[in-house]
Amino acid sequence: MRYVDFEKGCSPSELVIKEREGLSLAAGKVKVDVKAFGVNRADTLQRQGNYPPPPGESEILGLEVAGVVSEVASDVSTFKEGDEVFGLVAGGGYATEVVVNPAHLMPIPKGMPFFEAAGLAEVFLTAFQCLRTIAHVKPAERALIHGGASGVGLAATQLCRYWGVHSAVTASSQNKLNLCESNGAEHLINYKQQKFDDVLKKVWPEGVDMVLDMVGGDYLNRNLKILKQDGKVVYLAMLAGRYADNLDMAMLLGKRASIIGTTLRNRSDAYKADLIRDFANVCLPAFENKELIVNIDTHYSIEDISEPHVRLENNDTQGKLVLSW
16 A cells, blocks of 8 residues: 655655555454545644654554545444445544544545545534534534634534534634635634634623634633633644643633533544544535535645645645545
8 A cells, every 4th residue: 555654753845655565454444445635733743743643543644534445344334345435543544545443434425526525524523523512502602713714613613504503713814714704604803903802792792602722822811701601612722832821710710611622533432433423413414415515725636745734834724635646
């Protein structure tokens, strides 16, 4: 099989395509011939040496794939050879073969190309987990989504619209905000020109029910400032660095607020299986009728593997970056 190799700490330009022996199928698994895969910020962190895979998982980069089932273990009945599927892997996605837990796969929605399906799983499952599994947002509630033009941000904004949840987003340019608006955002905040907490205090004086944040830093207390009582702030990244502002404990206690950190990659197989089953039942049909869509920024060929890493590290994206073999 072909795969993308790297040395820890290497630059994007040092990613190389190599060949190795194909993977062996294990009991309870299926093998997928990968046609396309998504690129995620976690991949750049792993390349830099800052985000190792969970114990026992592949050292090869990559968390999501789309392709065709090529082999099925005798104890698996949910998929058969030839099925077109997409889903999560805990590592190994930057390869032409993966061996996957079938409970972590879903059938590709009718009419969706492989490259588009390759950009669906990670962002929508992450957004779904944050909004539904953790924050339990309900119709007519309000959510603030930072990083609105990121893959997760756009997925979260679409899910809010799909569920009747009001959303506000932050982004760094008018072009990005226009994209957020087309995905359902109601209030658009250019964080380079406006303070999101000042804006939301005016348009939503009652506050928001939840904040989805991937920034941290000085956003911590400002998120609490615009939160309703019993609201939740869900953190899934730390773009402003490892440490945030000194926490305003009085505001935290007064609002009975919850601050929750989450990741998806290091969750248990059972957790991921439950999440995927819930998402497939609730949301997957909406991709066939286009109520939900995958926002693809750029579809690359494998020879351009370095470019999406550069762009992610420069925060130069509006949606998903995907590659095809």
